[in-house]
Amino acid sequence: MPPMKKCLVILSLLLAVAGVRAALPEPDLIAQIHFAGAQKISAAAHFSAFTNQFCSAEAVALRTQTANKLAAWLPGWLQANVGATVPGGAAKLRPLFDDLQTAEWLLEARATANGRPDLALAIKLDAARAQLWQANLKPFFPAASFTLSGGWLIFDAGTGAQKIGDRLAQKISAPPTGRCSADVNWPRLAQWYPKLKELGLPETQFAVSAPDDNLLINGKFFFPENLALNLENWRVPTNTLHEPFDSFTAVRGFSAWLKSQPWAQPLAISPEPNQLFVWALPQIPFQTYAAVPVPDAAGALAQAYARALPRFTGTNAAKTFLMPFTLALTNNEITWTGVPFIAPFLQAVKEPAGQFLFGGFFPNLPGRRSLPPELFERLAAKNLVFYHWEITAQRLGDKFDLLPQLTQLGLMLTNRKQLDSLSPAGEWAKKIGPTLGNSVTEIAQTGPAEMTFTRKAPGVFTAAEMLALANWLEADNFPGCDLKLPPRQPRRPHPKPPGTPPAAAPAPAPAH
Numbered sequence: 001m002p003p004m005k006k007c008l009v010i011l012s013l014l015l016a017v018a019g020v021r022a023a024l025p026e027p028d029l030i031a032q033i034h035f036a037g038a039q040k041i042s043a044a045a046h047f048s049a050f051t052n053q054f055c056s057a058e059a060v061a062l063r064t065q066t067a068n069k070l071a072a073w074l075p076g077w078l079q080a081n082v083g084a085t086v087p088g089g090a091a092k093l094r095p096l097f098d099d100l101q102t103a104e105w106l107l108e109a110r111a112t113a114n115g116r117p118d119l120a121l122a123i124k125l126d127a128a129r130a131q132l133w134q135a136n137l138k139p140f141f142p143a144a145s146f147t148l149s150g151g152w153l154i155f156d157a158g159t160g161a162q163k164i165g166d167r168l169a170q171k172i173s174a175p176p177t178g179r180c181s182a183d184v185n186w187p188r189l190a191q192w193y194p195k196l197k198e199l200g201l202p203e204t205q206f207a208v209s210a211p212d213d214n215l216l217i218n219g220k221f222f223f224p225e226n227l228a229l230n231l232e233n234w235r236v237p238t239n240t241l242h243e244p245f246d247s248f249t250a251v252r253g254f255s256a257w258l259k260s261q262p263w264a265q266p267l268a269i270s271p272e273p274n275q276l277f278v279w280a281l282p283q284i285p286f287q288t289y290a291a292v293p294v295p296d297a298a299g300a301l302a303q304a305y306a307r308a309l310p311r312f313t314g315t316n317a318a319k320t321f322l323m324p325f326t327l328a329l330t331n332n333e334i335t336w337t338g339v340p341f342i343a344p345f346l347q348a349v350k351e352p353a354g355q356f357l358f359g360g361f362f363p364n365l366p367g368r369r370s371l372p373p374e375l376f377e378r379l380a381a382k383n384l385v386f387y388h389w390e391i392t393a394q395r396l397g398d399k400f401d402l403l404p405q406l407t408q409l410g411l412m413l414t415n416r417k418q419l420d421s422l423s424p425a426g427e428w429a430k431k432i433g434p435t436l437g438n439s440v441t442e443i444a445q446t447g448p449a450e451m452t453f454t455r456k457a458p459g460v461f462t463a464a465e466m467l468a469l470a471n472w473l474e475a476d477n478f479p480g481c482d483l484k485l486p487p488r489q490p491r492r493p494h495p496k497p498p499g500t501p502p503a504a505a506p507a508p509a510p511a512h
Contacts, residue, residue, distance in 0.1 A: 026185075028112075029110055029185050030117055030184075031108070031182070031189065032109075032182065032183040033108075033182045034175075034178065034182070035105055036104050036179045037103045037105070038054055038055055041180075044179070044210070047179070047210050047215075049210075049458045050210070053459050056428075056431055056432070058428040058430075058431040059428055067098065069478045070093075070097060070479065071093045071097055075089030075090055084140040084141070086139040086140055092140075096136060099129060103123055104124045105122060106168055106172065106175070107119075107120070107122075108167065108168060110158075110164060118158030119157045120155065120158055120165040121154070123153055124152050125153050133146075134146045145165065147169070149169060150172070154169055178208070179209065181208070182206055182207075183203070183205045184203065186199070187203070195481075202221045202224070203223075204220070205219050205220045206218065208460070214456050215457060216454070217455040217460070219453050220446075220451065220453070221443075221452075221453065222449060222450055223449040223450070225449060228256055229254075229256075230252075230255060230256070230274055231384075232252065232253075234250065236250075236353055236379070237277060237293075237349070237358065238352060238353065239349075239352065240351065241277065241289075241371065242370070242371070243369040244281065245279045246391045246394040247278075247388075247391070247395050248278075248388070248390070249279070249387070250277050250386070250387045251275070251386045251387075252274060252276075252385060254274065255271070255272040256272075258272050258273070266307065266311065269307065273293065273294060274293075275293050277292075278290045280390075283402075285401055285404075285406055286361040286362040287360070287361075287362045287364070288360060288403075289364060290359050290360070292357050293356055294355055294356065294357055297348030297350065297356060297357060298332055300348070301334065301346065304334065305334050312325050320414060320415070322412060323338065323413070333348070342406075345360060347359070361406065381442065383444045383445040388439070388440070388441040388442075389438070390463060392437065392458075393436050395463035396433035396434070396436075396466070397433075398434060400429065400430045403463050404419075404467060407419075415484060415485050416484055416485060417474075417476070417483045419470055419471050423474050424473075424474075425469075425470035425473045425474045426470060429470045432459065435459070436458045438457070439455065439457035440455065440456050440457065442454050
């Protein structure tokens, strides 16, 4: 599974659906986005973190590369979905992506009765750039209208009876005061970009503010059907999990969702786990661990071994992994041998909170420090589904060597393209990572089909999200995310120099 998808799957562990349909806030909405623009945001107080992540030299280089890729991809997508064939389309669209990064804009897209989306964009431009937008967009959208109003250009490509551009004209008369906000209906958007269906994301609303030196992200998830989460009491493995750690994640209530996912079936155990804890220790790159509570750890381990064995041996393994691995089940532990640099394991353990499957990539060093009381206070929050805390700079390492080494190794072993540390995305991650501190993310169920999330952090992304984003932006087929390398070709024997005598026939076996 590609890193970007892995990261989003962790967030999607929140899902589990029942059969009663719930109403979405605006059923026809596809997307509604407001962005104040990099220039305006960077000039504001308390937005130094945004400036570091979005406006540093490394960030500008990455933004430029991403804009180049999108400008090359979008004409083909428009031709397939809108029927617009424009010679030199990439060159016409490329300068518009620069304005979308720096200028303030509002976008709205809605579904129409005829099944085609209506789209309008209001962007604050000077007269010369407004003229450029009109000239370069008109060939793609011959029926679109362009309106100038108080320094704003309103582009309306809609065909519905109610023009979305008229709504935007009302909004820019008193534009939003926030820096960035969005409401994206991912299931509807997936109708025009089918790859999004694989992620199974719900409609998402969020807004970004900066009340102090941290960014604050508040938002909601709206699901198409009511949730049926089993939010049983947390069962924390207090003996196995110990300080110091620089990252801790807890999620619960996902058993029904996990049971419904096709990708999870080959490795599923019964009954399906309903809680997951993941944590990482500082200093050594591969000390990342996970634990799931189970009723019978020894039985679950035997199931896991039976499920994992065919995945790591034979033809399937040869197609998936760079090299063969050996699995062994002894003394309530599964071990993988033949894996370079790491020693993966999965154990059945007993704790005061019950029995667990406990796994990791490196031996777990014993610890004497008990867990901080603040951790249990946070987990006691009502209807909490997901909790994540980390020191992002420590997760990335001062030499980009902790979590990055583990993800790079995982990509290598699964025959996927590794992130080039000298690429624009790699340089950006190395530059930004050391500037980031404590990050806290919490998600709670706040309605039958609703979840509320908050994040307080110096930057927008966690360490894992930064690496996932960097790998995605460097994907050869971006905005797709295919990191899989082409099949390895078998080695050909070296040709022998002319005149080399043929090899001698093997001697016959001695007679008995």
